[in-house]
Amino acid sequence: DTAVSQTPKYLVTQMGNDKSIKCEQNLGHDTMYWYKQDSKKFLKIMFSYNNKELIINETVPNRFSPKSPDKAHLNLHINSLELGDSAVYFCASSQDRGRGDTQYFGPGTRLTVL
Amino acid sequence: QKEVEQNSGPLSVPEGAIASLNCTYSDRGSQSFFWYRQYSGKSPELIMFIYSNGDKEDGRFTAQLNKASQYVSLLIRDSQPSDSATYLCAVNKWSSGSARQLTFGSGTQLTVLP
Numbered sequence: 001d002t003a004v005s006q007t008p009k010y011l012v013t014q015m016g017n018d019k020s021i022k023c024e025q026n027l028g029h030d031t032m033y034w035y036k037q038d039s040k041k042f043l044k045i046m047f048s049y050n051n052k053e054l055i056i057n058e059t060v061p062n063r064f065s066p067k068s069p070d071k072a073h074l075n076l077h078i079n080s081l082e083l084g085d086s087a088v089y090f091c092a093s094s095q096d097r098g099r100g101d102t103q104y105f106g107p108g109t110r111l112t113v114l
Numbered sequence: 115q116k117e118v119e120q121n122s123g124p125l126s127v128p129e130g131a132i133a134s135l136n137c138t139y140s141d142r143g144s145q146s147f148f149w150y151r152q153y154s155g156k157s158p159e160l161i162m163f164i165y166s167n168g169d170k171e172d173g174r175f176t177a178q179l180n181k182a183s184q185y186v187s188l189l190i191r192d193s194q195p196s197d198s199a200t201y202l203c204a205v206n207k208w209s210s211g212s213a214r215q216l217t218f219g220s221g222t223q224l225t226v227l228p
Contacts, residue, residue, distance in 0.1 A: 033216075041200055043158065043218040056215055090157055101206075102148070103216055105157040 003027050004106035006091050012112045013081055020077045021109045023091030031055075032074040033092040033103065034066060043090070049074055078111075086113045117141060118205050120219035128227050133190040135222050137203030140184065146206040147179055147186045152221065153199045161188070161201075193226040200224070 004025045013019055025032060033056075034046040048056035049068040063079045074091060091106040119138050127133045139147075146165040150158035164170045164177040164186065176189040186205075190197055203219040 040220065041152075042220045043202065045215060045217070048215070101146075102160050102163065105159070108157050 004091055004093055004104050006089075006106040006109050008109060009107060010110050010112075012114065014114055015081055015083060017081050018077070018079045019081060019111070020075055021089055021091075021111075023074045023076070023106055025072055025091075025093040025104070025106075027093055027095070027104065029093040029095045029104075030071060031094050031096065032068065032071070033094075034074065034076050035090040035092060035105075037088045037090060037108070039087070047074075047076075081111075081113045083113050086111055116219075117217045118203055118219035120201075120203050120222045122220055123223040124225055125222055126225045126227055127193050129193060129195060131193050131226075133193045133197065133224055133226070135188040135190075135201050135203075135224065137186045137188075137219055138184055139186070139203075139205045139217075141205070141207055142181075142184065144184075144205045144207045147177070148204040148206065148216070149175075149177060149188045150202040150204060150218075151197075151199045152202055158202055190224075193224075195226045195228050198225045 007022045031050045033048045035043050037043045046060045047066040051071050052068045065077045068074045088108045088110050090108045092103040094101045094103040117140050148163040149161040152158045162172045164179045170177045174191045178187045200221040200223050202221045204216045206216050
């Protein structure tokens with residue numbers, strides 16, 4: 001059973017297009033996240049949702065819009081894609097257990113903007 | 115100054131040796147410290163976390179934390195070629211409201227030579 005799943009795994013698109021990435025977790029966790037990992041492997045948080053409520057919104061262009069229809073799903077919609085958006089996007093989830101709350105990552109979506 | 119700093123490597127050790135991975139962090143309010151392993155093309159997976167000063171052992175892995183020096187390390191004993199991966203240090207602290215935010219270092223690439 002996949003704990004955190006993402007679709008699609010690969011996404012190749014042209015500049016200016018709009019695309020969405022979907023994420024689902026079956027761990028029963030309350031909090032979900034979107035991270036961006038660039039070509040230098042630097043993993044940076046973009047958004048976090050707790051029980052469908054946005055709680056972390058880092059400095060991300062407003063072309064990126066997360067949506068959480070329920071606490072098991074967190075989708076990422078990207079408008080007007082740019083070359084610099086090419087990266088691997090990871091979804092993650094965690095359950096608040098105090099200092100040891102561990103984030104579990106999905107397999108990632110490799111986005112290539114041409 | 116980066117919030118979480120790691121030597122990017124690559125770090126090469128012979129099979130059977132001890133690999134030592136280091137990480138420093140800038141925010142004294144940081145609460146918990148995590149080590150993730152990421153194989154090429156895969157998602158990060160948790161190795162272990164630590165939040166009290168001292169050592170914490172789990173199998174071949176030992177995490178060491180020194181809050182006064184703002185330093186955390188990971189030792190891998192009896193290194194195996196299968197340990198070859200990028201090791202990400204992550205630091206957890208309170209963000210806005212009740213959110214805890216995980217900040218990652220840029221990772222250290224480890225190669226274990228047969």
